[in-house]
Amino acid sequence: MxxxxxxxxxxxxxxxxxxxxxxxxxxxxxxxxxxxxxxxxxxxxxxxxxxxxxxxxxxxxxxxxxxxxxxxxxxxxxxxxxxxxxxxxxxxxxxxxxxxxxxxxxxxxxxxxxxxxxxxxxxxxxxxxxxxxxxxxxxxxxxxxxxxxxxxxxxxxxxxxxxxxxxxxxxxxxxxxxxxxxxxxxxxxxxxxxxxxxxxxxxxxxxxxxxxxxxxxxxxxxxxxxxxxxLFTLDDLVRLLIFGLLLAAPLLVILGLMNRLSAAAEIPFVEPVEEVESDRFMSPVMLGVRAGYWEWSDDSSAVYLSDAASELLGMLGDGEITIDEMLPQVHPEHQQRVQAAFRKGYKEGWVQTSFVTSFQPARWMELRGSVTTNPDTGANVYGGVVLDITERKQAEDRVKAAERRLRTAIEGFNGPFALWDNRKRLLYWNRAFATDFLLDETLRPGMAHHTVNIARAGALRSEHPSLEDPQTTLLELNTERWIKLVERSTLDGGLISVGVDVTENVRNEEELKKQKAKMHKTALDLERSEGRERELSRKYSEEKAKAEHAAHTKSAFLANMSHELRTPLNAINGFSEILSNELYGPLGDQRYKGYAQDILTSGQHLLDMINDILDMAKIEAGKMTIDPQPIDPVDPVDAAVRMIRRKAEDKEIAVTLDTQPHLPEIDADHRAIRQMVLNLVSNAIKFTDAGGKITVTVEQRGPEIYVGVTDTGIGIPAEDLPRLATPFEQVSGTKDRNYEGTGLGLALTKSFAEMHGGRMILSSIEGEGTTVAFTLPISGARELVDESNARDVA
Known part of the structure; x- marks a missing residue:
C-alpha cells in the first residue's frame, strides 16, 4: 500500500x-x-x-x-x-x-x-x-x-x-x-x-x-x-388530498435539493416555496337547514353566494353574481325592498330584509349580515346568511289569522269588552266598550283600570253592584240602556270585562213590578166593593156590544164600498193598459211605456187585493151569496188552470191537471169554484221555486168531489197550519214573508167551500211541499142555499 x-x-x-x-x-x-x-x-x-x-x-x-x-x-x-x-x-x-x-x-x-x-x-x-x-x-x-x-x-x-x-x-x-x-x-x-x-x-x-x-x-x-x-365526507377526502399535495410539493422540492446538495455540497441552493391557500366553501349541511352564506364588498357590485345560498335563490353553483342579476330571483313587489336594504347597509353597516322568491314554489327568504373591514385593502366586506323562513312565516300567518278571527268575533259582539294585563292596564277593547261608555276620545293602551272607571262615570246614570257576585255590576247608562258588566280574572293574573245588554230584562222586571202593584190594588178595590165588580161587568158587556156593532158596521161599510173602490181602479187599469200597448200611437220615450206597465201591474195587484178584502168583508157581513147551478166539476177547474198557466210558465213551473173521467154533475157556483182554484194555484206558484211542479187533482171520493192542489214548494211548519185559514194570516219568520199578499186566499177558499156544504183540507211537510184541497157535495148545495135564504127571511 x-x-x-x-x-x-x-x-x-x-x-x-x-x-x-x-x-x-x-x-x-x-x-x-x-x-x-x-x-x-x-x-x-x-x-x-x-x-x-x-x-x-x-x-x-x-x-x-x-x-x-x-x-x-x-x-x-x-x-x-x-x-x-x-x-x-x-x-x-x-x-x-x-x-x-x-x-x-x-x-x-x-x-x-x-x-x-x-x-x-x-x-x-x-x-x-x-x-x-x-x-x-x-x-x-x-x-x-x-x-x-x-x-x-x-x-x-x-x-x-x-x-x-x-x-x-x-x-x-x-x-x-x-x-x-x-x-x-x-x-x-x-x-x-x-x-x-x-x-x-x-x-x-x-x-x-x-x-x-x-x-x-x-x-x-x-x-x-x-x-x-x-364521519368522513367527500369534502374531507378532497381536503386531505389537497393537504397531501401541499405536503408533497415541498417534500419533493426538499428531496431534490438534498440530492443536489449531496452531489455538490458546496453549492448552496434555497428554493423559495410559495404557500397555496385553498378557498373555503360553506358546508353542504347548510342545505339541510335551508340556509346559505353570502358576501359583498362595498367597492364591488358583485355578491358571492355559497352553494346553499345559490340553491335557495333558484340558481346552481356557488360564485359571484351582481345585484342586478340576483334581483330577477326576487318577486317584483320586493325588488325595491332588497335594493333599499343594500343601500341602507352601505350607510349603517348592517343588512337585514325579507322577501319572496319569484320562482315557483314561492318561498320566503330572510337576508341578514354585518360589515367587517378587510385589513389588506381597507374595504368594507359584508357577510351574512340567507335563511328560508317560509314555515316561520306560515306559522306567523296562522297565528295572525287566529287573532283576526278572535278580534272579528269580539268586535262583532254587541256588548262592551275589554282586556287588562296583570297590572290592570288596558290592553284591548272593542268598539262597543268605547261607544257605550262615551270613551272614543279617551281610551288608549296602558290606561289604569280605576282611571277608565272614573272616565266612564260621565256616561252612567246609576251603578248597582250585585249582592250575589262582587265582580258583577248593573250599570244604567244615560241613554236609558242597562248593561250587566261582569269582570273575571285570567290565568296569568289579568282581567276580562264583558258587558251584556239587559235593558229589556230590566224593563220587563219593572213592568212586572208595576203590574203586580196594579193587580194588588185592583184586588183590594174588588174586595172593598162588590158593586164595583158588577159595574165593571156591565161596562164590559156594553163595550163588547159596541165592539161587535163596530165590527158589523165595518164589514157592512166595506161590502157597500165595492163599486166605489173598483170603479176608479178599473179606469186606472184600463187607461194604463192603453198607454202600455200604445193603442193610439207611440209615447215617445220608452220610459213612459215602462211607467205605464208599472201602473197597470200595480193597479191589477191592488184590484186583486181589494176584491179579496171586499169578498171577505161580504162573507163576514153575511152579504156574500152563491148561485148554485148544475155544472161539470172539471169545467171551472180547467178554466182556472188555463187562466193561471201563463203565470206558472213565466216562473218555469209545470202545472198538471189530473181529472177522473165520467164525474157526476154537482150543484155549485161556477165563479166561486174557479176563484177557489185560482187562489190555491196562485199560492202554490208563489211559494214554489223555478223548476218545481204543481198538480191539480179532481176526483170523486164517496159522496163528494175532491179538488186538490199539490206543489213541491217550501212547505209550511206544522205549528203554523192551524191559523192559516184565518183572514189576514200568513206564515212569518221564514222566507215566505218576502212574497206579496193579504193572507185572504185560504180564508176565502174555506168560506166558499163551507157555503157549498163542503170543507177545506190543508197538509204540508216543511221543505217538501204543500197540499190544499176542498170538497164539494155531489148534491144538496141548492137545498143548503135555499135553507140559508129562508133563515135570513125569518
Missing amino acids: SKSAIPSETDAVASGVPERDNRRLKWTVVAIILLLAGALGLKAWEERQTADATLLAGLEANSRTISASLAGHAGTAEMAMRLTSDAGASRSAVASATPGVDVVMSLEDARTAPDDSRLAAAVPVAEAMLASGDRIGLSRQGDLIVATASPDDAIILALAPTGTWLPASKAGTGIFVTDTHFSAGRMLPGTGGMRPATGFRSLGLFSRAATGCAPVGGSALLVCSSQSTP
Whole structure:
C-alpha cells in the first residue's frame, strides 16, 4: 500500500465537515416536514371545527324557528280554550276548533283515567307545570300539554300529539321535543334513545349525528333538530388530498435539493416555496337547514353566494353574481325592498330584509349580515346568511289569522269588552266598550283600570253592584240602556270585562213590578166593593156590544164600498193598459211605456187585493151569496188552470191537471169554484221555486168531489197550519214573508167551500211541499142555499 492511499488527518477533517452538514440538513428537513404536516393538520382540524360549528348553528337556528312555531300553536290553543270556555262552549268543540288538539278535558277528569292511558301520563306533567308556572309540558307518552283555567277556576288541559305541531323531517334529519325536568345531566330523552342537548354523538364506526336545541318560551321544553353526517365526507377526502399535495410539493422540492446538495455540497441552493391557500366553501349541511352564506364588498357590485345560498335563490353553483342579476330571483313587489336594504347597509353597516322568491314554489327568504373591514385593502366586506323562513312565516300567518278571527268575533259582539294585563292596564277593547261608555276620545293602551272607571262615570246614570257576585255590576247608562258588566280574572293574573245588554230584562222586571202593584190594588178595590165588580161587568158587556156593532158596521161599510173602490181602479187599469200597448200611437220615450206597465201591474195587484178584502168583508157581513147551478166539476177547474198557466210558465213551473173521467154533475157556483182554484194555484206558484211542479187533482171520493192542489214548494211548519185559514194570516219568520199578499186566499177558499156544504183540507211537510184541497157535495148545495135564504127571511 502506498502512502498516498492512506487518508491523512486533514482529509478526514475535511470529509467530516460535509458529513456533519448533511446530517444537520437532513434533521432540518425532517423538522420542516413535521412542522408543515402539523400546520396542515391543524388547518384541517380548524376547518372541520368551523364546519361543525356552522352545522350546529344552523340546527340551533332551525330549532329556534320550530320553537317559536310551537309556542305560537300553544298560545293559540290556550286563547281558544279561554274564549270558548268563557262562552260556555263544549270541550269537544274546543278540540275540533283548535288545530292539532285532539283531547280537551279537566285535570280532575284526567286523574280518574286508567294508569296506562295518555290522560294519566299527562297528570304529573300538568301538576309540575302548575307548580313551576310553565305554559307547555311534555308527557312521557309524547303528548304536548297546554293548561289554562276556566271561569270556574277548574284547570283545563289540551293534549296534542307532538308530531302535529312539528314540521315533517327530511331524510337523515330528525326533530324532537324533550323536557328538562325529566332529563339527566346533558343527555336528553327523545326518539331514538338518549341524545345530547347540543353537539355530536357517534352512530357507529363511520357516521355520527349533530344535534342543536332551543328552549320553548314559557316552559321547560327544548326543541332539538338533529342530522346524521358521515364521519368522513367527500369534502374531507378532497381536503386531505389537497393537504397531501401541499405536503408533497415541498417534500419533493426538499428531496431534490438534498440530492443536489449531496452531489455538490458546496453549492448552496434555497428554493423559495410559495404557500397555496385553498378557498373555503360553506358546508353542504347548510342545505339541510335551508340556509346559505353570502358576501359583498362595498367597492364591488358583485355578491358571492355559497352553494346553499345559490340553491335557495333558484340558481346552481356557488360564485359571484351582481345585484342586478340576483334581483330577477326576487318577486317584483320586493325588488325595491332588497335594493333599499343594500343601500341602507352601505350607510349603517348592517343588512337585514325579507322577501319572496319569484320562482315557483314561492318561498320566503330572510337576508341578514354585518360589515367587517378587510385589513389588506381597507374595504368594507359584508357577510351574512340567507335563511328560508317560509314555515316561520306560515306559522306567523296562522297565528295572525287566529287573532283576526278572535278580534272579528269580539268586535262583532254587541256588548262592551275589554282586556287588562296583570297590572290592570288596558290592553284591548272593542268598539262597543268605547261607544257605550262615551270613551272614543279617551281610551288608549296602558290606561289604569280605576282611571277608565272614573272616565266612564260621565256616561252612567246609576251603578248597582250585585249582592250575589262582587265582580258583577248593573250599570244604567244615560241613554236609558242597562248593561250587566261582569269582570273575571285570567290565568296569568289579568282581567276580562264583558258587558251584556239587559235593558229589556230590566224593563220587563219593572213592568212586572208595576203590574203586580196594579193587580194588588185592583184586588183590594174588588174586595172593598162588590158593586164595583158588577159595574165593571156591565161596562164590559156594553163595550163588547159596541165592539161587535163596530165590527158589523165595518164589514157592512166595506161590502157597500165595492163599486166605489173598483170603479176608479178599473179606469186606472184600463187607461194604463192603453198607454202600455200604445193603442193610439207611440209615447215617445220608452220610459213612459215602462211607467205605464208599472201602473197597470200595480193597479191589477191592488184590484186583486181589494176584491179579496171586499169578498171577505161580504162573507163576514153575511152579504156574500152563491148561485148554485148544475155544472161539470172539471169545467171551472180547467178554466182556472188555463187562466193561471201563463203565470206558472213565466216562473218555469209545470202545472198538471189530473181529472177522473165520467164525474157526476154537482150543484155549485161556477165563479166561486174557479176563484177557489185560482187562489190555491196562485199560492202554490208563489211559494214554489223555478223548476218545481204543481198538480191539480179532481176526483170523486164517496159522496163528494175532491179538488186538490199539490206543489213541491217550501212547505209550511206544522205549528203554523192551524191559523192559516184565518183572514189576514200568513206564515212569518221564514222566507215566505218576502212574497206579496193579504193572507185572504185560504180564508176565502174555506168560506166558499163551507157555503157549498163542503170543507177545506190543508197538509204540508216543511221543505217538501204543500197540499190544499176542498170538497164539494155531489148534491144538496141548492137545498143548503135555499135553507140559508129562508133563515135570513125569518
